[in-house]
Amino acid sequence: MQAALYYGAGDIRVEQVDIPQPGEGEALVRVLRSGICGTDASEWRAGPKTFPVHRRHPHSGHLGPLIPGHEFIGEIVEADPVHDLPVGTLVASGAGVWCGTCRRCREGRTNQCARYKTLGLNVHGGMAEYVAVPTKTLHPLPSGLSLDHAGLAQPLAVGIHAARRAGTRTGDHVVIIGAGAIGSFVLAGLRHVGDSHITVIDFPGNRLERATRIGADHTLTPSPSLADDLQATLGGARPDVVIEASGAPGQLALALDLVVDGGRVLAVGIPKQKPVLDLHSMIFREVTLDTSLAHICDSDLPAALQILAHSRIGYEFATAPAGLNLLAASLEQLAGGQVEAKVLIDPSI
Numbered sequence: 001m002q003a004a005l006y007y008g009a010g011d012i013r014v015e016q017v018d019i020p021q022p023g024e025g026e027a028l029v030r031v032l033r034s035g036i037c038g039t040d041a042s043e044w045r046a047g048p049k050t051f052p053v054h055r056r057h058p059h060s061g062h063l064g065p066l067i068p069g070h071e072f073i074g075e076i077v078e079a080d081p082v083h084d085l086p087v088g089t090l091v092a093s094g095a096g097v098w099c100g101t102c103r104r105c106r107e108g109r110t111n112q113c114a115r116y117k118t119l120g121l122n123v124h125g126g127m128a129e130y131v132a133v134p135t136k137t138l139h140p141l142p143s144g145l146s147l148d149h150a151g152l153a154q155p156l157a158v159g160i161h162a163a164r165r166a167g168t169r170t171g172d173h174v175v176i177i178g179a180g181a182i183g184s185f186v187l188a189g190l191r192h193v194g195d196s197h198i199t200v201i202d203f204p205g206n207r208l209e210r211a212t213r214i215g216a217d218h219t220l221t222p223s224p225s226l227a228d229d230l231q232a233t234l235g236g237a238r239p240d241v242v243i244e245a246s247g248a249p250g251q252l253a254l255a256l257d258l259v260v261d262g263g264r265v266l267a268v269g270i271p272k273q274k275p276v277l278d279l280h281s282m283i284f285r286e287v288t289l290d291t292s293l294a295h296i297c298d299s300d301l302p303a304a305l306q307i308l309a310h311s312r313i314g315y316e317f318a319t320a321p322a323g324l325n326l327l328a329a330s331l332e333q334l335a336g337g338q339v340e341a342k343v344l345i346d347p348s349i
Contacts (some may be wrong), residue, residue: 001345003128004324005065009047012068012331014324020124020132026134027085028078029093033151033321034126034345038180038247038270039097041335042069044328059178069345070095070118071154072126073147080135091138092153092305093126094297111161111294118294126328129347139301143311146323149314151344152185154295156304156313159185162268163193166241172196175230175239176216177255178246178269179207181317181342184214186245186268188313191215192303196241199233201226206340210316227258233347238263245269253277261285268292317342323349 003017022028073092076085085091098105105113119125119133141150163186168174172191176183179202190198191214199218200211208219213341218233220226231238238260244252247269255265256277265287282289295301307313321344322330330343 001129002324003067003215004069004327004347006043007065009043009045010057012044012328013065014327016065017128019130022078022080022132025080025134025136026132026140027072027080027083029072029126029131029133029138030077030089031069031072031074031126031129031131031347032147033073034069034088034347035151035155036069036327036331037071037155038334039070039121040068041331043336044331045139061317066120067124067126067128067131068120069126069128069131070120071151072120072131073127073141073150073153074131076138077130083135085135085138085140085232090147090150092141092150092301093119093133094139094157094295094301095125095154095200096294096297097137098297102147110296110298116310126243126349127345128266129326137297139297139305142305143245145305145309145323146314146318148318148344149308150305151321152308152314152317152342153301153304155181155342156185156188156307157295157297157300158182159187160189160192160300160303160307162186162243162245162266162292163189164300165290166190166243166266167209167264167290168194168196168241170195172240173234173237175242175245175255176199176200177251177260178202178240178248179211179219180246182268183243183245184210184313184316186243187211187214188307188311189215192307197234199230201230202246214313214316226254230258240264242268243268247271249273249275256282256287256289259287262287264288264290266290266292319344321346321349323347
C-alpha cells in the first residue's frame with residue numbers, strides 16, 4: 001500500500017509498505033480522509049518534541065520511521081469479531097488509545113491514561129491507504145454525513161472536550177482568544193454543551209467572520225483598549241470564563257488579565273514558549289487556571305459527529321482532499337500559518 005513515512009524534521013516520504021495485519025481488538029480500516037493539525041506541522045518543521053523521533057511499529061516491535069495521521073476516517077474492511085462494527089461500516093477514529101484499567105481510566109478520564117498512546121504520534125496512523133485500529137476508538141458515521149465533513153470529527157472532539165472542561169454555566173460571559181481551527185471547534189463545542197454568551201478575539205478578517213457564522217455573539221480585535229472594549233461589549237461586566245485557544249506568546253497572561261475576579265481561565269492552545277504569569281494577581285483574585293488536552297473518545301467523538309451532521313461547521317473548514325504527494329507541502333504551509341481551512345488527504349490519490 002501507499003503510505004507517508006515520517007523520518008524526522010522536514011523529512012517525510014511517500015513509500016510502498018505492507019498492509020498491516022490487525023491484532024486482537026483491532027479492525028483494518030481503509031482510510032478515506034486523513035487530516036493534519038498544528039502538532040503535525042510542528043513535528044514536521046522542528047522534529048518531535050512531545051514524542052520521540054523513532055517509535056515502535058505497533059506489530060513488529062522494531063524501531064523505525066512512523067506513519068503519521070491521527071485525524072482520519074475510513075471504511076472497515078476487516079472487522080474485529082468482538083465488536084459490532086461489520087465490514088463496510090464507515091467510521092471515524094478517535095486515534096487516542098487507553099488501557100481501561102488505570103486510575104484515570106476508571107475515573108472516565110481516558111485521555112489521561114497512564115499508558116495512553118496515539119495513532120500517528122506513537123504508533124502508525126492514518127496517512128496510509130490502510131491502518132490497523134483498536135476498535136474501541138472507532139465510531140460509525142451518521143447517515144448522510146459527507147466524508148469531507150466527517151474528516152473533521154477528531155479535532156472537533158478536542159474542541160468539545162475543551163468546552164466541557166471550561167465548566168460554563170447558563171448565562172456566563174465567555175471569551176475565546178483565537179479564532180483558528182481549535183478556537184472555532186471550541187466555539188462549536190460551547191454551543192453544543194451549554195447556553196453562554198460568547199465573544200471571540202482575533203485579528204480582523206476571515207477568522208472573525210467565520211466565528212460569527214459559527215455562533216459567536218460578539219467579535220473583537222486586539223488593541224491597547226481591548227479590556228475596556230470588552231467590558232463595554234459585555235455591558236460593563238468582565239467575562240466569567242476566558243479560553244486561550246491560540247498558543248501565541250502573551251495570550252495566556254492576557255486571558256488572566258481579562259477574566260473577572262473569581263473567574264476561570266482554560267488553556268487550550270499549546271504555547272510555543274514558556275508563558276510568564278502573574279501568580280500574585282491570580283492568588284489575590286482567586287482565579288482558577290485549568291487546561292484541556294485531547295478528548296474523551298466515548299463521549300466527545302460521537303458528539304462531534306452529530307454536530308457535523310446537523311450544523312454548518314463542516315462547510316466552514318472542509319476542503320477537497322489532496323493526495324499524499326502534497327502532504328509535505330501542506331505541512332510546510334500549515335507550519336507557516338498559510339492555511340485557513342482544514343487540510344484533508346485521501347491516501348488513495
